[in-house]
Amino acid sequence: MAANDNVLMARFGQYIDATDVQAYCKQEGYEGLKHVVSLAEPADFLDELDTAMLRGRGGAGYPLGKKWRHLFYSENDPKYIVCNADEGEPGTFKDKALLEYDPLAVIEGMTIAGYMFGSPQGYIYIRGEYRNLHRRFTQALEHARQANFLGENILGVAGFNYDIKIISGAGAYVCGENSALLNSIEGKTGRPRVKPPHLADVGLYQKPTLVNNVESYADVPVIARMGGQAFLDLGTEDGGGTKLICLSGHVKNRGLYEVKLGTPIHEILYSPNYGGGSSTGRPLKFIHFGGQSGPIGGVAELDDCAYSYDGLSAHDLTIGSGAIVVMDDSVNMVDYLTSVAEFFAHESCGKCTPCRIGSLRILETLQLFQRRDAVPGDLEVFESMLTHVTQLSACGLGQSIATSMVSGMALCPDEFEQAINWALPKRQEVSW
């Protein structure tokens, strides 16, 4: 898509200081908030969000309109607004770019949420690895306060009092899980909570809480400005808008791009405007979507597939965070998945047994496959192990360890079969 069609990256690099509120306002900044404040009924904006079909950009893809409606009608107060900027899915660096090049768009989105829910306080949880962005965001918040876009009686509306605090993460992937993130804000260790209850009912400090991703918040002012239908029209029926994608791995032009949902995957991989094809001279083999917790699809199988929620869903794949990690045919699937398993074994928070022990056993089994020391029957054991960890883990981290494994095995069954020494007798006993 042409750069001037961008909605999320439109302001990137357009002015010298991305925290300058006046420059932001000259480029449609705060028009979204002004529109929402001018509505006779705040609930009308919920209808716009439903029409827009914005799906959560953190990875789960849950419709934002539904989430906001749940919180809107949740009784109990105060309600808290939280932005999840704990971007930790390997292969993802889009939230970093938004925080760096357009922090006020994120602040505006969070402020619209603050107005809608009558919230006194917003929080943005920025991962510790993005320490340099803390300073920039602090400055953007300060400039917004000076211009009375944060603070008391915002935009002259009596009683519209709202501010935002920054909380630092400190290197725990599991804090990207929303309930773990709220525990972390409360000054506890960032381990997930048992759900239900839903965070929209019992969230931060046991109060109703909205947790959305950075990119989702940045999309909110866009919807307020252009209207739900126009936003929907940017994407497909099943998911409106554009998507920030992060290309990495073995493509020529690695980096951040904004695409309309529905753009062909072939174009994303091979067009000189995006990936530009293989960087290694070898054919591209598979794509890992949405970070380590996402599924793997074959490049050949996806030749006609569109990059959209429904397009990928037809192949049992998901968009997730927007990471697109592309690997060439030199990468063996067993090796690749071993690397994924190392990540999960490292990042499991240790709270629940299936994930703590399971992530380690999965890693050990994959290492066994790598050494080609496995015996007939081990693949079946491995598959049951994946099922157990998925079904029994308490949070999204453990539940998604198997996503890449199952899809990767389905794509390259021969590479797993080669890991087995078929001359040996079949494993008889169950190993647990």
Place this chain on the structure above:
Amino acid sequence: MATLPVEEKIAIINHYDANPEQALNILVDLQFASADGYIDQETAQLVADYLGMTETRIYEIISFYAILKEQPQARYVLKICNSSPCHFSGERAVSTGLKQILDVNENETTADGMFMYHGIPCVGACAQAPFVKIKERVFANLTFEKLEALIVDLRAGRYPEL
């Protein structure tokens, strides 16, 4: 380098209103300001006192979060992303290169206390692999030659901000 005077530590704590909600902000800032890149016991106790938390809770936090350290660190800690996108984009050349140049294994400090390297999960610089990250700075698209030059420059003190 001298350790941080207690008044400066208290200033950092008070900058965040001594609020338990800000425990991570406070600990990360204190660690970055420290000479040896870790939270010593005295500092942990100070934070506990000011935030009205027990020292055990502070250590629970320090041991849970990977960025926070309980032990003194080398002068320069070189972090190598070992997550899959980087791992298959030249990460191994960086870790074997550093082993050869520095003659220590991963997680070991060189005898002069200057260097240590270790793998970490994603830092969001996937399009710049292979790289190393030192504090907030990413040294991108490395080759063995660039890596050798970087170590020479670091030894010569050419990156005083790191």
